[in-house]
Amino acid sequence: MTILDTTKEEPKFLTGSIFRHILVMTSTASIGLMAIFLVDFANLFYISKLGKQELAATIGYAGTIMFFTIGISIGFLIATSAIVSRTLGAGEQEEAKEIAASALIFTGIIASALMICTLPFLELFIRLLGAKEETLQLATNFLKISFPSMPIVSLSLAASGILRALGDAKRAMYVTLAAGISAVVLDPLFIFTLDLGIYGAAIVIILSRFIMLTIALYYVLHVHKLFSWPSFNAFYKHVKNLLKIAIPTVLTNIATPVGNAYVTSSISVYGDEAVAGFAIIGRIMPVAFCFIYALSGAIGPIIGQNFGACSFKRIEETIHKAIFITLLYTLCIWIILLLLQNQIILFFSATGEAKILVRFFIQIIMLFHF
Numbered sequence: 001m002t003i004l005d006t007t008k009e010e011p012k013f014l015t016g017s018i019f020r021h022i023l024v025m026t027s028t029a030s031i032g033l034m035a036i037f038l039v040d041f042a043n044l045f046y047i048s049k050l051g052k053q054e055l056a057a058t059i060g061y062a063g064t065i066m067f068f069t070i071g072i073s074i075g076f077l078i079a080t081s082a083i084v085s086r087t088l089g090a091g092e093q094e095e096a097k098e099i100a101a102s103a104l105i106f107t108g109i110i111a112s113a114l115m116i117c118t119l120p121f122l123e124l125f126i127r128l129l130g131a132k133e134e135t136l137q138l139a140t141n142f143l144k145i146s147f148p149s150m151p152i153v154s155l156s157l158a159a160s161g162i163l164r165a166l167g168d169a170k171r172a173m174y175v176t177l178a179a180g181i182s183a184v185v186l187d188p189l190f191i192f193t194l195d196l197g198i199y200g201a202a203i204v205i206i207l208s209r210f211i212m213l214t215i216a217l218y219y220v221l222h223v224h225k226l227f228s229w230p231s232f233n234a235f236y237k238h239v240k241n242l243l244k245i246a247i248p249t250v251l252t253n254i255a256t257p258v259g260n261a262y263v264t265s266s267i268s269v270y271g272d273e274a275v276a277g278f279a280i281i282g283r284i285m286p287v288a289f290c291f292i293y294a295l296s297g298a299i300g301p302i303i304g305q306n307f308g309a310c311s312f313k314r315i316e317e318t319i320h321k322a323i324f325i326t327l328l329y330t331l332c333i334w335i336i337l338l339l340l341q342n343q344i345i346l347f348f349s350a351t352g353e354a355k356i357l358v359r360f361f362i363q364i365i366m367l368f369h370f
Contacts, residue, residue, distance in 0.1 A: 011089045012167035013305040018317045021302050021323065024297075028169035029294035031159035032160065034287055037181025040066070041283045042183045043201040046191050048276075048349045051268055054135050055198055056354075057272040060279025061139040064264050065122070065147070065284070071217035072114070073154040074249030076107045078297045079242050084165035084226075085301035089308025097228035100220065102238035104155060104227075111154035119147060129261060130268020130275070138198060145202035152209040159216035165301045166224055175216040182208035209325045236246045270353060277354030281361045284344065288333050292326055339363045 013021055038267050044059045080103040087096040118125075123140040131139050156175060163172035174271070183204055190200030230238060258351065260282065267274045299322050305315045343363045345355050 001289055010090075010261065011085075011305045011309070013085075013302045014089065014309050014311060014314075018302070018314060019321050022299060022318065022321055025164065025167075025169050025298035026291060026295045026325070027162065028173040030291040032173040032176035032294075034290040035177040035211050039179055039183040039205060041287055042180075042187050043204070044279060045348065046187045047198055047201060050191075050197065054138065054272050056117060056276035056279055056348075057131075057135050058138040058142060059201075060128050060264065060275045060282065061129050061135065062128060062146070063143045063279060063282055064257065064261050065125060067142060067260060069111075069114070069147075069150045069247065070153070071253035071257050073107075073111070073150075073157045074293075074297065076103070076110070076154065076242075076246050076252045078249045078300055079161075079246035080107070080158050081165040081297065082300045082304045083160035083238075083241055084247050085161055085304030086308040088165060089305030091308075094228065096165075098228050098230040098234050100165075100226045102230050102235045102240055103162070104158055104220075105235070106239050106242060107158040110157050111151035111238050115148060115150040119144070122147065128265065130265045132268075133300055135272060135275075137223040141341035142198055142202045144185040145199060146205040149206045149209045151157065152213050156209065156212040157214045159213075159220045159295070160357075162226060163167075163216075163224070165304065166221040166306075167301065168219070168224065169298075171219045171223070175212055177220065178215050182211050195348055213318055243273050246278050251300045262315045267357075273351070274357060277350060277357030280344075280348045280358050284337070284358075288337060289330075291329055293348065295322055295326060312355075315334075337366060 039139050040059070040063055044056060046064075047055045047059055062363065080100070084096050084103070087099055122143045123136070125341050126136055126139045126143070156179075159170045160175045161167075163175065186207060187201060188205045190196050191198075194200055264275065264278060267278050299318055302318050303315050306312075306318070341359055344362070345358055348354075348358075350358055
């Protein structure tokens with residue numbers, strides 16, 4: 001079954017300023033990506049206002065597991081946008097529709113399988129991170145509510161990758177921005193008004209992800225109509241090509257959450273205050289550096305379309321300008337965080353070990369991000 005399309009969209013990255021394409025794609029993608037991290041950021045902010053370090057530590061432990069799954073999802077997003085954009089750049093519109101459909105189907109299958117296999121072992125994983133007693137139980141219950149929504153966020157991000165492959169940066173941004181706005185609006189209602197506390201935050205994660213998926217599929221299926229059911233042989237071929245990019249990309253993306261898991265486990269011996277401090281750092285980092293995270297995915301469609309069109313000079317220019325932007329942005333963010341460190345500590349109500357850890361991270365560890 002094919003969703004008919006009466007128009008053929010021309011690849012937009014084959015002409016025009018490379019620098020402008022990078023800035024537009026990265027800025028809109030970073031806003032959208034920030035919105036995903038904003039869900040966790042909002043959860044930690046509102047939970048910290050309940051005044052219990054155990055609750056903040058719970059978000060830290062649960063966030064480590066959730067960040068791992070987000071890393072996998074972003075890997076498939078990058079792979080999807082790269083392959084679809086390359087096909088569009090080569091002028092193969094109908095095949096791009098089949099690739100987009102195959103990517104969505106396969107992403108849903110893989111995400112569902114990972115969720116089902118991981119769900120029974122959530123308490124074990126959190127215990128290995130160092131959680132104990134009340135914090136262990138809270139984090140486990142939090143994830144039992146929110147973790148089943150992993151396939152939803154994976155599909156949403158894959159659909160967002162398709163929109164980026166098309167060069168529709170604005171709608172790709174709207175997809176993930178919807179999740180962040182939903183969290184900011186619904187968190188106070190579920191956490192405070194309905195008095196559900198940390199479990200209210202878990203429910204909001206599910207609701208925000210459903211909203212994100214609905215908007216993403218609407219744009220892909222009904223606005224761009226970039227979807228065509230593939231035959232089994234075509235699906236197998238497209239998945240093979242997808243995995244060639246997805247596997248190394250996913251492995252790269254999960255390196256950070258794996259490192260975070262090790263650090264969380266090491267920090268846990270110093271108590272819930274220390275874990276709460278690391279949880280704050282874990283929310284500052286994605287928001288502060290979402291532009292850089294977005295850049296890696298944003299240049300994929302630009303390179304992909306030009307690769308499909310054999311415009312190799314534009315590919316080289318894209319890479320050089322992306323490196324320059326990365327260095328400049330990182331320097332600016334470090335300076336901003338240095339100036340705002342006291343306000344950040346007050347914002348999250350950090351005390352004791354948490355306060356010391358956040359200050360040490362901003363002043364010293366941030367230097368190594370260059």
